[in-house]
Amino acid sequence: MRAFALGAILLANLAAAADDPAHDPRIFVPLDVFKLEWADHPQLSPDGKRVVYERMRFDVMKDRKRSSLWLADTAGRGQRALTSDSADQRGAKWSPDGKRIAWIGASEGKAQIHVLWLDSGASSAITHLTEGPGNLAWSPDGRWIAFTQHVPAQDPPLAKVPPAPKGAEWAEPAKLIDRLTYRIDGGGYIDPGYAHVFIVAADGGAARQVTTGKHDFSGPIAWARDGRSVYVSANLNDDWEYQPLESELYRVDVDSGALTRLTERKGPDRNPVVSPDGRSLAYVGFDDKGHPYQAAHLYVLDLASGKSSALTADTDINVAEPVWDGDGALYFTYDERGTTRIGRVGAKGGKVETVADDVGGTEIGRPYTSGSISGAAGRVAYTRDALGHPADVGIVARGGKPISLTDLSSNLLDHKMLGQVEEIDAKSSADGRGIQAWIVRPPHFDPKKSYPLLLEIHGGPFAAYGPHFAPETQLYAAQGYVVVYANPRGSTSYGTEFANLIENAYPGQDYDDLISVVDAVIARGSIDTGNLFVTGGSGGGVLTAWIVGHTDRFRAAVVAKPVINWYSFVLTSDFYALFTKYWFPGVPWENAEHYLKRSPIAYVGNVKTPTMLITGDADHRTPSSEAEQFYQALKLRHIDTAMLRIPGASHEINTRPSNMLDQVLYTIGWFEKHRANAQQK
Numbered sequence: 201m202r203a204f205a206l207g208a209i210l211l212a213n214l215a216a217a218a219d220d221p222a223h224d225p226r227i228f229v230p231l232d233v234f235k236l237e238w239a240d241h242p243q244l245s246p247d248g249k250r251v252v253y254e255r256m257r258f259d260v261m262k263d264r265k266r267s268s269l270w271l272a273d274t275a276g277r278g279q280r281a282l283t284s285d286s287a288d289q290r291g292a293k294w295s296p297d298g299k300r301i302a303w304i305g306a307s308e309g310k311a312q313i314h315v316l317w318l319d320s321g322a323s324s325a326i327t328h329l330t331e332g333p334g335n336l337a338w339s340p341d342g343r344w345i346a347f348t349q350h351v352p353a354q355d356p357p358l359a360k361v362p363p364a365p366k367g368a369e370w371a372e373p374a375k376l377i378d379r380l381t382y383r384i385d386g387g388g389y390i391d392p393g394y395a396h397v398f399i400v401a402a403d404g405g406a407a408r409q410v411t412t413g414k415h416d417f418s419g420p421i422a423w424a425r426d427g428r429s430v431y432v433s434a435n436l437n438d439d440w441e442y443q444p445l446e447s448e449l450y451r452v453d454v455d456s457g458a459l460t461r462l463t464e465r466k467g468p469d470r471n472p473v474v475s476p477d478g479r480s481l482a483y484v485g486f487d488d489k490g491h492p493y494q495a496a497h498l499y500v501l502d503l504a505s506g507k508s509s510a511l512t513a514d515t516d517i518n519v520a521e522p523v524w525d526g527d528g529a530l531y532f533t534y535d536e537r538g539t540t541r542i543g544r545v546g547a548k549g550g551k552v553e554t555v556a557d558d559v560g561g562t563e564i565g566r567p568y569t570s571g572s573i574s575g576a577a578g579r580v581a582y583t584r585d586a587l588g589h590p591a592d593v594g595i596v597a598r599g600g601k602p603i604s605l606t607d608l609s610s611n612l613l614d615h616k617m618l619g620q621v622e623e624i625d626a627k628s629s630a631d632g633r634g635i636q637a638w639i640v641r642p643p644h645f646d647p648k649k650s651y652p653l654l655l656e657i658h659g660g661p662f663a664a665y666g667p668h669f670a671p672e673t674q675l676y677a678a679q680g681y682v683v684v685y686a687n688p689r690g691s692t693s694y695g696t697e698f699a700n701l702i703e704n705a706y707p708g709q710d711y712d713d714l715i716s717v718v719d720a721v722i723a724r725g726s727i728d729t730g731n732l733f734v735t736g737g738s739g740g741g742v743l744t745a746w747i748v749g750h751t752d753r754f755r756a757a758v759v760a761k762p763v764i765n766w767y768s769f770v771l772t773s774d775f776y777a778l779f780t781k782y783w784f785p786g787v788p789w790e791n792a793e794h795y796l797k798r799s800p801i802a803y804v805g806n807v808k809t810p811t812m813l814i815t816g817d818a819d820h821r822t823p824s825s826e827a828e829q830f831y832q833a834l835k836l837r838h839i840d841t842a843m844l845r846i847p848g849a850s851h852e853i854n855t856r857p858s859n860m861l862d863q864v865l866y867t868i869g870w871f872e873k874h875r876a877n878a879q880q881k
Contacts, residue, residue, distance in 0.1 A: 226617040227643055228674045230861050233564075234260040236671070237608040238590035239583055240267070240562050241290070241572050246298045248577030249274055251605060252282065253593050254290055256564075258857040265855070269303060272605040274579070274595050279606065282316060283323075289314075293336045295402070302326075302336050302345055302402070313345060315402060326404035335419025338402070339427045346399050346421045346430050346454075351409065353392035380441035384774045385821040386850040397421065397432060399454055410457050415440060418447065420471060425478025429453050431462070433470040433483075444778040445488055449481070449501070462501060463508065469499075473522050479503055480547065482522045482530055492782045493662045493692065493699035498522055498532055500547055511549045516695040519543075523575035525598075531575050533559060535693035537636060538666030540569045542580055544598060556602050558584055560668050561591030565854040566656070566737075567638070567670035567685065568663060569693065587621055589613055590669050613669075617643035619677030621667055626686070626720035630712035636694075637686035637717045638667060639724075640677045650728040652875060654681040655718055655754075657736030657743045659761075661690040661706060662699055675864050681733070681871075684721050688713035688743075704785055706798060707746040714743065715751070730755070733871045737761050737814075737863075738822060738851065742800065745830055748811055749803030756874035758867045760814040761822050761851055764830045766795040774820040804833040810840035812870045814863055816849030842870065 234257075242253040251274060254267045268285035269292055272278075283289045287306035294301055301316045307325040311332035316323040326345075327333065333347040357376075364370040375389065383389045395416040400407040411417045415436050422431040433447045436459075440446070447468045451460040462481070463469040467488035472481050481501040486494045495518040498511045512519055517534040524530055528547045533540055540559035543552045559571035559582050571591065573582040584594025584602060589609050596602040619640040626635045642651060654676050658665045665685050676683045687694065688710040690702035702710055722729060734754045736744040741762030748757045763769045767788040770779045780787050788795045796802050811834060815827035827843060834841040844866050846859050854860035 224617070224643075226615065227678050228613075228616050228618055228671075229678065230675060230865065231260075232612065232616070233671050233857050233861065234258045235609075235612050236564065236590055238561060238564065239593045239606055239608060240591065241292070242581040242583065242593045243292050243294060243574045244274075244576040244579060244581045245294050246296060246576050248579045250298075251581045251593055251595070252292045252294070252301055253581075253606075254292070255281075255285070255608070256562075257285070258564075259285075260857075263856050263858045265857070269301070270606075272593055274581070274605065276603065276605060291334065291336055293338060295338050295342045296340055297342055300342070300402070302338065304333055304336065313347065313400065315404075324404070326402070327400055327407055329407065333398070335421050337419075337421040337423055337430070339423050340425055341427055343402055344399050344427070344454075345402050346397060346410075346423065347407075348395050348417060348419050348421070349398050349407075349409075350391070350393050351396045353394065353414070355392065380777055381774065383820050385819065386852055386855070388818065388820070397430065397452060410454055411452060411459075412457060417450075417452075418470065420473075422472040422474045422481070424451070425474060428455070431472040431474065431481060433468075433472065442777055444775065444781065447485075449483060462506070467494075468496075471520075471522060473524060475500075475524050475528065475547070476526060477528075482524065482547075484519050484522060484532075490782065491696075491700050492703050493690075493696060495696050496520065498530065498545065500530075509549065511545050511547075512552060515552055516697075517543070517552070518692065521573055523573065523580070525575060526578045531555065531573065531580050533571065533573055535569050535664055537693055538569065538664050538687055539693070540571045540585070540666075542573060542582060542596070553598070555580065555598055556582065556584075556594070556596045558586070558594070558602065560585030560666070561589065563668070564590055564671060565860055566658065566672050567665045567668040568658065569666050569668070585668055587667050588618055588669060619643055619674055619683070620645070623667060624717075624720060624724075626713075626717045628689075628709070628713045629716045629719075630709040633689065633698075633713070635686055635688060635713045635717055637684060637720070638665070639721060640673045640683040640685075642677050642680050642682065645682075645726075647726050649726065651680060651682045651726055652731035652733060652871070653718065653721060653727050654683045654871070655714065655732070655734040655736075656683055656685045657714065657734070657740030658685065658687070658691070659736070659738030659740045660692075661702060661710070661739035661742075662692050663739070664691045664693040666693075672860065672864050676868065679868050682721070682727060684717060686714060686717040688717075690739075704794070706783075707743055707800075708798075710743060711746055711750060714747070728876075730876045733757070735760065735867050737853070739763075741822070745800035745811075746803070748807045748809040749800055750806065752808040754809050755876060756810045756812075756871050758812045758814060758870055759827070759830065760863060760867075761816060761819055761853065762800070762813070762826055762830070763822050764799065764826045765801045766799045767792065768829070769822065769826055770795075772823045772825060801829055801833065804830065804837070807834060807837070807839055810870075810874050812841065812866070813843040814846070814853075814866070815843070816846045816851060816853050816859075818848055819851045821851035840874075 266285040269282040289305040292303040312325040449462040469485040484496040542555040563570040571583040583591035592606040735758040737760035813827040815824040
C-alpha cells in the first residue's frame, strides 16, 4: 500500500485528534510537501549585484526532487528563471567577468556542462561527456573551465569469458570486486575508476584530462591567479584506501599535469580557495588524533614561503565553506547550539565575528542544521532559514542586517497553522549537563488537555538538530502529537568535548540525556504519560532500539534504518574502513565484547515495547540485514513487531518524497495502533 493511501486512512481515523485537524484546510497535510519550494547553493556575481541560485521543489508526478536556476537582484528588484526544471540544473558558477554562468545539467540523457551568455540569453551544452562532471571552476581569464570527472579503471581482466552467441540469452556478466570501497549509499556498486581533473574551453570543444594515476583528486578546484595551475585535494599515498580522512593540497600544472605538494601532515587538508591577490590559499583541515569527531579549522597558506597559519585554532568550532572577502578577510560557516552561522576572521587571525546566525533550511525532512554560502564584493549570499519556512536566498554584509531576496513558500505556509516550536533546556540525569531540546506542539494545542508525546531522535550521531522548519515534525504535530527533539551528547555544534563524550561509549549516557528531556517535557504539563512514543532514523534508530531494550515506558517505537549489531554493521556498511578505525577501539574480531556491549541486539531479551522497523532495500550505509536481525529476534520473542521495507530506497529515505511520507505515515499508523484510548483531560 502506498503512503498516500495510508495517509488517507490515517486522516480519516484521526478525526478525533486535536479539534479535528484532518478537516481543517489550515493544517499542514502530507500532500503539502509537494507544494514546498526552497532555495539552495546561492552564488554571488563578482560585482555582488546578482545571485544565481537553485530553486528546489518536489515533482508530484515524477516523485523526484527538481532544481532549476534562477537569477535574483541583490537590490531586491526581482528575479527571473534562467532554466526550466524539466531536468535537474545544479552547480552554477559565475565567470570572472560576470557575463556568463556555467552549470551542470542533463543533455541527451547525460550530465553535461552548460554555459549561459547573459547579454543574449543564449545557452548551450559545451561538453559531450560520457561521465558526469562536477566541481566547476572558471579560469581567471574566463577562457577555461576546470572540473572533476570519473575515469574508468583500465585494469586487465582476471578472466576472459567467451562472448555469448548472437541471439543467446545469457545472464548478466559477473562483476569482479577488488577495491576496498566498492559500493556507496545512494550510488550502489561503484564502477572501478578514479576522479581526475579535466579542463575544457569555455566556448566548448574537447575536454582534456590533466591528472592521472590510480588516485582520486577531489574538488572544489581553485585556479592560481596566473591561470597556469589549479589547486586540489588528494591522497596520493600507496595505502590511500585505508586512510579515509587523509588528504593534502596539491598544485597541478594544467599543461603538464605536474604535481607539487603544498601541505604535509596526518589529517585532511581540503577546500582550497585562492585569495583575491593570488598570494594566499585558504583551506580547512585538522590534525588527525583518531577521535570519532574532530573539528576542522581554517588555515591560510602563504604561497611564496609555503608556511601555513591556523586562524581558528583557539576556537572550538567546525569550519566549512571558506570564502574570501574583498578586503582580505574570510567568511565561513560553522554550527553553534543547533544553528548554522556565518563567521568572519582576518587573514592573520583574530576574533571570529558572527555575521549572520540564520543559515539553513535546505534539509527538507527533519530539522537538521544545513545551508550554504558564497561571497563577493564584501557581501555574502546564503540560504536563509526561518522557523516557519524552508530556505530562501539571503544577503548580508559585515555589520549589516540580513535581508531575504526570495519568498518561495510563504504563499503556502503563511496560510497554514503550523506546530509552534519552543526551545527548552533539560539537565541530564547522567551528570547534570544541559541538553538543548525543542518542543513542537499541535496546531490546535490547548494546555488544559493532554497529548501523546513523540520523541524524535536525530541520526549521525555526529549531527545536530535545531529550530528549523521540518515537514516530518510538522506532520507528526498535525496529527495531535507533542513532538520533542533534542541534541544529546555526541551531537555537534556544542564543541569537541561534548561530541566525543560518546567515544567508545555509544549508545550510553546519550540515553540518559534523551530520557531526561522527555521527563522535562512531561514536567511542563499537557502530556498524556500513558501515551509516550519514540522514533529515530540511522543513529536515531540505534538509540530507539537501545531505548526499548532499557525501558518499557514507551507504548510503541519505530526504529528506522538502524544499526542493531555493530559487529555485522562494520563488516557490511559502505564506509567500513572509516567506522572500524574511528568509531571503535579496533576491529570487531579483536574487540568482540566491546562491539556486543554497545549493540542493541544484546538487549533484545529485555524488549516489551511493540516495535516496527523501517529499512530501505538499497541502503548500503546501514544495510537491511541490521533491521532484519531485530525484527527476527522480536518475532522469536513474540513481541508485536512489523518491518516496513521501502523498495529502491537508500539510507537517505527522503530522497524521494513519497518515501518520506511512507516513513512518517506508517510511523503514525503504528503509534495509533498501539495508542491507549485515554480521554483527553
